[in-house]
Amino acid sequence: MRGWRTLLGVVRFFLFYFGLISKDDSVLEKDERSEFHKEGDGVCCSKCGQKMTHYPGAKMTHLTYHDGVTFGHFLPKAVGGKNVGKNWVQHECNLCNRAHGNLFLKLIHKYGQYPKDVPFLTLLKFVIYSIGEFNNSIIGFWFMDYEDRFQQHREALILEKMSGGKKAKFKQKRIETARMLIDASRKRALEGAT
Ligand SMILES: [Zn+2]
Numbered sequence: 466m467r468g469w470r471t472l473l474g475v476v477r478f479f480l481f482y483f484g485l486i487s488k489d490d491s492v493l494e495k496d497e498r499s500e501f502h503k504e505g506d507g508v509c510c511s512k513c514g515q516k517m518t519h520y521p522g523a524k525m526t527h528l529t530y531h532d533g534v535t536f537g538h539f540l541p542k543a544v545g546g547k548n549v550g551k552n553w554v555q556h557e558c559n560l561c562n563r564a565h566g567n568l569f570l571k572l573i574h575k576y577g578q579y580p581k582d583v584p585f586l587t588l589l590k591f592v593i594y595s596i597g598e599f600n601n602s603i604i605g606f607w608f609m610d611y612e613d614r615f616q617q618h619r620e621a622l623i624l625e626k627m628s629g630g631k632k633a634k635f636k637q638k639r640i641e642t643a644r645m646l647i648d649a650s651r652k653r654a655l656e657g658a659t
Pocket residue numbers: 510511512513514515557558559560561562
């Protein structure tokens with residue numbers, strides 16, 4: 466049912482925000498981690514649609530293995546998210562996961578150093594956006610600002626990789642190329658979904 470996961474996440478966020486539960490510091494066993502990654506091999510990322518690959522033992526960075534399977538927390542751990550369970554984690558490509566992380570960090574740094582420095586309603590809106598159930602729904606326009614920024618972070622990472630790690634100013638042509646790549650992966654995702 467649409468909204469269930471969001472409700473669960475929002476409740477957990479409230480409990481965490483008001484100090485009734487503490488941060489999930491659990492560390493998954495190596496076997497559990499590798500099992501989760503294996504399950505995501507060949508699955509399409511639910512955010513961008515690119516087919517993900519499990520790279521055993523590889524060290525994924527913001528410049529390498531963009532299609533690698535990662536743990537995608539629906540609700541970031543820093544605002545109460547949990548490490549296990551289908552309502553809390555999903556397979557997410559390395560690229561989208563990092564773009565989400567950058568989006569969240571930028572939001573925090575706009576106001577201070579910690580999630581609690583972000584105004585409560587702004588943070589709540591981010592939580593709902595992050596869980597993602599309503600992003601493509603009739604109320605999706607409410608999240609367009611976050612979605613735009615997410616896409617910008619994603620494009621910036623692609624461009625950085627293409628330029629060999631330089632965070633230089635990029636020519637418009639490169640931005641267009643990145644957009645084309647992103648559109649192509651979205652198209653593949655849509656074709657895969659039908
Ligand atoms: Zn993705």
